[in-house]
Amino acid sequence: MLARTLSGHLTICEGQILWADEDAHQLLGYPVGALIDLPFSDVCTNASGIPVPARGGVDGPDLLLKTHDGGTVRVDARAERMDDFCVLWSFSPVARGARAGRIDFLARHDALTRLPNRIPAVEELRERLNLRDGRLLAVCYLDIDRFRDVNDRFGPMGGDTVLREVARRLKAGLPHEAVVARVGGDEFALAVSVGSRQQCENLVAQLLARLAHPFRLKDDTARLRASVGVALMADAEQPTEVMLQHAQHAVFFAKRAGGSQLHFFDASQALEEQESLELRRAMAEGMARGEFWLAYQPKVDMRCGRVIGAEALIRWRHPAYGQLQPGDFIPHIENHELVEQLGDWAIGEALRQAAAWQAAGTGTSVSVNINPRQMQRSDFIERLGEHLARYPDLPAGTLELEILETSAIKDFATVTRFIEACKSFGVPVAMDDFGTGYSSLTYLRRLPVAALKLDQSFVNGVIDNAEDQAIVKGILLLAQGLGLKAIAEGVESVAHGGALMALGCTLGQGYGIARPMEPDALPGWIADYERAPLWGRAGDCS
Secondary structure, eight states: OOOOOOEEEEEEEEEEEEOOOOHHHHHOOTTTTTTTTTTTGTTBBBBBGSSSOSSSEEEEEEEEETTTTOEEEEEEEEEEEESSSOOEEEEEEEOTTHHHHHHHHHHBBBBTOOOBBSOOHHHEEEEHHHHHHHOOEEEEEETTTTHHHHHHHHHHHHHHHHHHHHHHHHHTTTTTSSSSEEEESEEEEEEEEESSHHHHHHHHHHHHHHHHHEEEEEEEEEOOOEEEEEEEEEEESHHHHHHHHHHEEEEEEEEHHTSSSSSEOHHHHHHHHHHHHHHHHHHHHHHTOOOOTEEEEEEEEETTTTTEEEEEEEEEETTTTEEHHHHGGGGGGTSHHHHHHHHHHHHHHHHHHHHHHHHOOOOOOOOEEHHHHTTTTHHHHHHHHHHHOOOTTTTTTTTTEEHHHHHHHTTHHHHHHHHHHHHHHOOEEEEEEETTEEEEEHHHHHHSSSSSOOOOOTTTTTTTTTHHHHHHHHHHHHHHHTTEEEEEEEEOEEEEEEEEHHHHOOOSSSSOOOOOGGGGHHHHHHHHHHHHHOOOTTTTTT
């Protein structure tokens, strides 16, 4: 049996290799990823002799490429200019002799489904699909959802049978001139001419309906769902490899939204995702270099003039952009494992700092915000115990954790177990931004939190807004009835503090008390505040 012939692709910009697929690495004998950032001249010395047009592509003569071990391989090549003026090179080994036709067919087709294994060049599609009179080229990337379940249930042979039937249904559901290719294990690419985006949506919906019909395997049936990403182009000038990359990017968003749906490529969305990817890479490097640190914002008893703790707030000393606030980077990692790593680091660092303060004569509690993803880690409690064990001299209650009210509502049972486990370590849990998640009283009564932090949106209007005053008063009565502390966030001035105390809220935090500060500044600030409290000290306070 003839082996699959490799077909590699490289993106070249200003003489550097910016991207290379697995086939390119395998054909040239490089470990995957090793071609990236190499000069193109390291693998091809005569490519400069092929003039690549400003738009479109050109088939080059045989090229001699240099392999990683110092050898060479002669390839058929094609170069296509992309929108960013980089060049996409496609190449495969030159076939010789009587078996060339057979080898060429196998190189260009999938052995299982007999479909092509790639989408043709845009020039061929322009003619084949008759892309004239405002017609759009739609390149679709179809990914079967959870196809592994089919293989697990029916075995590899059953899976192959389903894939052949998928190929048949896709071809039957498209115009005869459309292209259907199998480009991965359970992934197919389609190229079709459409009159509008709506027509494309309708066509894809029909294809998904065909695939949703049961697949019969002996005495059993299998049901499939698929996600589809689509790249649309009006002028048909962009290389099809680039359009396929765009469609593949779009299918990622379709799957992230739950699967079994269509998503159109959005350049701004793709740019945002690319920026997030680059930011996550920079964050990982920044964590390794120690660029992150914790600032601390005091929490006080306004009536008695005492500092009751401090909230740890993460900061990033970015080497290029300076001091970054959480809003600049946390949204990009909320659904990524980095948020777990950063949160775990924050707990360890807050405990280390609390121990350092205590050793220097200042004992205070520190609270750390917990992301829902971090809270759901199976080893979170184990890691928490390991952190606490490093500082055995810290009294129980030194570390506090804060969770969002919305997190508690979404998974009440899990959060309840989480809070109880934290309490067993002497770590109380507070509910942050309370009042924004519409918690039912039944849930709140059964949730073993130690404190409620009033959302600043209510606190901001407490001076002169009767509705906000009523909401704050209601939350305070609720907290008192349940035996919980209530802490007001967003105390922006002495007047805010006075209004809150008039309603019965004596615990507060906000810029009107103190901005987040460097760790070394907190002990001195505590001493100064308790010497001269902003609101004085009630006579019955010890």
